[in-house]
Amino acid sequence: MPLPITEPRPRVGDTEKMTINMGVVDLGQIDLLVQEGFYSNRSDLIRTAVRNLLAVHSDTLRQTVARRTLTLGLQQLGRAELERAVAAGERLKIQVVGLARIDDDVTPELARAAIESVTVLGAFQASPAVRKALSDRMT
Structure with a gap:
């Protein structure tokens, strides 16, 4: 007898999807940093960049x-x-x-x-x- 399929419960509030448009040169540079192992993927780089920018403006x-x-x-x-x-x-x-x-x-x-x-x-x-x-x- 097959086991019932259960959907994993989403963790509400963890993340929201955001779409951005980027120039091809910027995107290429991001991909290069990912290839070189500085970041695990594009999203990792973007999240890190946003967190760093928010830290710069934390007092404001x-x-x-x-x-x-x-x-x-x-x-x-x-x-x-x-x-x-x-x-x-x-x-x-x-x-x-x-x-x-x-x-x-x-x-x-x-x-x-x-x-x-x-x-x-x-x-x-x-x-x-x-x-x-x-x-x-x-x-």
Whole structure:
């Protein structure tokens, strides 16, 4: 009897795909560095370059996050937290640099009642119904 096939569970929030266009000379130089063993592949070089550039600007990033009162990293919102906000008469302003995630147990009605606005620099994960309910509040 064959074993059932199970799909590996994706690790949500680990990475997001990004597409860039590069000149052929730059691409060739990247390939040369990969061939010479400096990097394992193109993506490795690009990730390293981006991390190094972000490190150069780390003070500016830190100051901007503080000034704009942004959440850096992951902000996860569940039904209980949103229900508490509604009960307290509060409306949440979600402002995230990284990943904002709304749990699957949150209804579109609860999301609209509890969330005033959503600003995400990075990735936003929510059910299609919640995303649609908040579409006019996303910037």
